[in-house]
Amino acid sequence: MNFTNDKTVIVQGISEAIGSIHASAMKAYGTNVVAGIGPGHGGETIDDIPVFDTIEQALPKVGSVDTSVIVVKPYAVLDAALEAIAAGIRQLILITEGMPPLDMVKLMRKAEATDTLVVGPNTPGIIVPGKLLLGTHKSDFYTPGSVGLISRSGTLTYEVALNLTQAKLGQSLVVGIGGDAILGSSFAQWLQILDEDETTEAIVLVGEIGGTNEEEAAHYISETIDKPVVAYVAGRHAPKGKRLGHAGDIMAAQLSTGKRHNVSLVGADPDTAQSKIEAFKAAKIPVAESPSEIPDLVKKALKPTRKK
CATH class of the missing domain: 3.40.50.720 (NAD(P)-binding Rossmann-like Domain)
Structure with missing residues (x-):
């Protein structure tokens, strides 16, 4: 696109x-x-x-x-x-x-x-650093580069982008898919876009508790995406079953039967951070413990793909 x-x-x-x-x-x-x-x-x-x-x-x-x-x-x-x-x-x-x-x-x-x-809805929009801003991204946190970033969170997107920028890992395209219960575009759609984008060498996916978006994304990555992907899941310490901002999407997960789009989900509680982390690890996708760990994982992921 x-x-x-x-x-x-x-x-x-x-x-x-x-x-x-x-x-x-x-x-x-x-x-x-x-x-x-x-x-x-x-x-x-x-x-x-x-x-x-x-x-x-x-x-x-x-x-x-x-x-x-x-x-x-x-x-x-x-x-x-x-x-x-x-x-x-x-x-x-x-x-x-x-x-x-x-x-x-x-x-x-x-x-x-x-x-x-x-x-979206409830999205900071899209930014192509140095070229295009569509939304509310704080532009000085971003710099042009080759790392694509897809996130469900708003402010956490800015934090991750700033960590990447400070580590001299510029971004090719950053999109917040939104934090409401029903979203227009999905992780899978943007993973495909970034996988086909010539300027993107690696992808960072930022998820959070609620719903089954991350489990489905992990399955899609393992089956379809060729570029290296690094993941982070927010909400590891959130109390189970409570609605906390974006985590209000738990409501959507409660309506889930455990399967969507014929994708088997990992873990008994698909709305929890642990289930999402297990799904990414099962797909052999590195998972950061904190946003500050993301740049190091991206650099490790890029080593096999970049020419010496």
């Missing part, structure tokens, strides 16, 4: 405080933010970004749009996303946290029918 700084981007919800702040930050980073959408604010400008009431009004002025970064309130995300899809936009970044699950189900049905990539 081609993420370059010539792609056109709009921000739906630019009139919200978080929307205006991050629209300006994306533009300053070099992202081609061509418009913002803020009902009732049409005709205004924010950091020289023109604001329109609707996407339909924006398109004749700015032309076709590749990506929409959506930062509206939770119950407005579905309408905003469907508006973007109807306008032909095929990449959606859902920054908003707490989108109603049934709204997400409806959105994903439409996204699948229109071949639309949905990242």
